[in-house]
Amino acid sequence: MKDEGFQSMANVTVVSKKKVEKEKILIFGASGYLGKFMVKASLSMGHPTLAYVRSINPDPSRQRLLHEFESMNVAVVQGELEEHEKLVSLLRQVDVVISTLPVPQHLQQLKIIDAIKQAPNIQRFVPSEYGNEVDRVKRALPPFEALLENKRKIRRATEAAGIPYTYVSANSFGAYFVDYLLHPREQCDHVVIHGTGDAKAVLNYEEDVAFYTVKAATDPRVANRVIIYRPPGNIVSQLDLISMWEKKTGRTLKKIHIPEEDMVKLTQSLPHPDNIPVAILHNIFIKGEQTSFELTEDDVEASTLYADHPYTSVDSLLDLCLLNPPKPKLASFA
Numbered sequence: 001m002k003d004e005g006f007q008s009m010a011n012v013t014v015v016s017k018k019k020v021e022k023e024k025i026l027i028f029g030a031s032g033y034l035g036k037f038m039v040k041a042s043l044s045m046g047h048p049t050l051a052y053v054r055s056i057n058p059d060p061s062r063q064r065l066l067h068e069f070e071s072m073n074v075a076v077v078q079g080e081l082e083e084h085e086k087l088v089s090l091l092r093q094v095d096v097v098i099s100t101l102p103v104p105q106h107l108q109q110l111k112i113i114d115a116i117k118q119a120p121n122i123q124r125f126v127p128s129e130y131g132n133e134v135d136r137v138k139r140a141l142p143p144f145e146a147l148l149e150n151k152r153k154i155r156r157a158t159e160a161a162g163i164p165y166t167y168v169s170a171n172s173f174g175a176y177f178v179d180y181l182l183h184p185r186e187q188c189d190h191v192v193i194h195g196t197g198d199a200k201a202v203l204n205y206e207e208d209v210a211f212y213t214v215k216a217a218t219d220p221r222v223a224n225r226v227i228i229y230r231p232p233g234n235i236v237s238q239l240d241l242i243s244m245w246e247k248k249t250g251r252t253l254k255k256i257h258i259p260e261e262d263m264v265k266l267t268q269s270l271p272h273p274d275n276i277p278v279a280i281l282h283n284i285f286i287k288g289e290q291t292s293f294e295l296t297e298d299d300v301e302a303s304t305l306y307a308d309h310p311y312t313s314v315d316s317l318l319d320l321c322l323l324n325p326p327k328p329k330l331a332s333f334a
Contacts, residue, residue: 023123023218024048026090028112029100030069030076031062033329034130034173034206038100041210043072047218050075050094052087081111091119096217099128102332103276106150113157125163126217127154130209131280132289133169133228139287141267144279147333166216167226170209171202171290174234174317175326178203181238182245184325190254194263194281197238197255199288204229205312212302212309222300230295231303233313238285241314248318260286273333 025042029035030051042049051069055078066076079086091097097116099109109127116122134151158165178184182191212229216222236244246252263282267275283289295301303311312320320326 022047023095024050024093025096025098025214025217026050026052026094027098027100028052028081028109029102029105029128030074031057031065032100032102033176033331034209035100036065037206037210038098038213039069039074040072041207041214042098043074044211045214047096047214048075049073050077050090052077052079052090055079081105081108084111084115087112087115088118091115092121095121096124096126097122098126098213098217100130101128103147104332106147106154109154110157113154113161113163116163117161123164124217124223125158125165126168126213127151127158127165129168130170130173130213132171132283133226133293134167135226136293137283137289138292139289140283141264141279143267143272143275144283147276147280164223166222166224168209168213168216169226169228170204170213171229172204172284173209173328174203174205174312174314176206176328176331177201178241178314178317178321179326179328181241182321184245184321185327187249188253189251190256191242193238193242193255193257195258195260195286197242197257197285199285200235200237200291201284201288202230202290203234203236203241203314203317204231205317208309208311212306215306215309216300216302219305221305225300227300227302227305228295229302230291231311231313233311233315235291236314241318244315244318248322276333277331 025047027035027038030039031053039049039051051074053066053076069076077090099112101109106128116125129151134148137148140148155167209229216227242253263278263286267279270278
């Protein structure tokens with residue numbers, strides 16, 4: 001009886017260990033703008049983390065970042081998306097796949113999907129989106145619509161392959177757009193306003209985007225769902241943002257408006273890919289597509305689902321910009 005009792009306790013211990021064992025997460029695009037936030041969020045939650053990065057990139061800052069990853073016990077794997085067998089072998093060692101690949105590589109995620117088909121152990125795939133809810137955008141200009149269509153192709157391919165997924169609509173990166181719109185490092189005396197400046201957008205701090213994504217990628221409640229990041233404290237118009245900044249800095253900025261018709265003409269006259277960011281600005285800050293639909297009880301909203309996470313509001317982000325303005329790099333569209 002004594003031995004049986006001991007064995008029973010041992011079995012309970014083994015089960016308990018299995019329950020607390022964290023999912024292994026593989027991140028594609030880990031050395032990119034959002035990728036580095038994703039790696040740190042994954043590590044902060046105790047997940048064994050692997051980073052798949054391209055082999056050929058001699059950039060010294062990237063090399064420093066990879067060394068930093070390795071010092072934090074991230075398994076850095078260098079390779080190309082064309083290396084199918086290598087991908088399959090790596091995927092069979094992990095549980096969750098998060099892609100943060102940039103816009104020019106969105107369709108290359110089809111190669112990741114093909115590899116996941118041969119790795120039935122994968123519990124969740126999060127393709128690279130992190131912007132507007134692509135299946136609900138109705139008024140995008142052609143350059144932005146083409147980008148959205150590529151994201152939809154990845155969604156449909158994921159579903160057709162029967163891969164468990166979570167789609168992330170993170171709307172806009174907060175530090176990126178605060179820098180783009182206000183130029184806090186330069187202390188400009190003017191600000192450019194797209195359209196009237198009244199349309200509401202959602203600006204989410206990049207650290208919060210990464211936190212919510214890792215949480216959702218390992219949450220059964222978000223399996224095969226779209227999760228939308230729309231915290232109430234991050235819903236602002238350009239005019240709201242400018243007013244908040246003027247109060248914090250004590251300066252009054254000269255407002256220069258670019259009319260909607262001029263934005264539309266620019267998307268038609270600028271060459272590809274220079275017309276893409278203009279079309280994105282038009283959709284977010286003139287058409288207000290990020291807040292153009294009401295969330296229903298069927299929608300999953302991140303700040304509600306993870307209400308215990310103290311997200312960084314736009315107001316708090318501006319306070320950070322007063323002390324140490326962010327240095328986001330320009331987005332790549334080609």
